[in-house]
Amino acid sequence: MDNQEIMQKVLKILGPYAKNKEALNNANETTNILKDLEVNSSRLVDIILALEDEFDIEIDDSEADKVQTVGAAIELIKKKVG
């Protein structure tokens, strides 16, 4: 799975939670999930769980904390998927 494919899936997961749809449409790897996409921080757990389900991986607390940007999510997924 290449970066682009992973990014599409990540953005699809983030979509319903992103209040800033314009930022979502223009998202790239440096896009900050909370600040740019304006995702409610209470929903981060749901996003992490959705990533786990989509990619069939497990993400622990410390790893979840580091997922601040779209790029960080992609890197983590690539690392887990291999």
Place this chain on the structure above:
Amino acid sequence: MQVQKVLGNIAFFILGNLVVFYFKYIKKYKINQIKELRKFYKNIIKKNKPLLICPNHLTMVDSALIQWALGSIWFYLFRFDKFPWNIPAKENVEKSVLFRIITYLTKCILIDRNGSKEHKDRIVQELAYLLTKKEPICIFIEGTRSPTGKLLEEQINYGAGQLAYDIPETEILIIYFRGKNQTQKSDFPKKNEEFFVRYNLIKPQYHSKGFRAHREITLQILQELKNFENEYFSFYK
């Protein structure tokens, strides 16, 4: 927290009576079936298990109203350990020295909703500690007062679920507490308000672990609140 609790206990007779006087005689609030609720609460605390109290959230004084609903001044004077802790938002309290003093003396732990993860983790640790000491904690799973008048499902956070998961044998008292004229959020309920109260005690059920369990438990709480909210609207439509 121990110092806070002792000072709060000392101040409670005066502070508690002032608040109850204000609610009862100035605002003329009436809580339906208050005796039954107080008896229910006494029976729960006799079990001496960790207890979370999870109400809906519409006014700035919901915590105080629920504390009043659950126990009388005399009850809390001798059982101050069963006066529930609360977690108000720091920004709502810091504006006023008086608020800060009152919240300190009434077993409040201030949370910065925009604070760092370290700050929030510390708060969770403090709450977990209190639960292990069998001190009840009041948590609003909506995290803020609902501006729409309906439960803020999209805002719910899983902190209550996390605590119930982390601390064995935790039970959750779910309370739907709302004035019959309360259509949306406000600082105070209207004068002469009469309160609709429904409650249930649940033992959290979950089939998963970690974050999923936190969510599973919190959604159970939400479902109970939704059931009560439906009952409220059918009652007062």
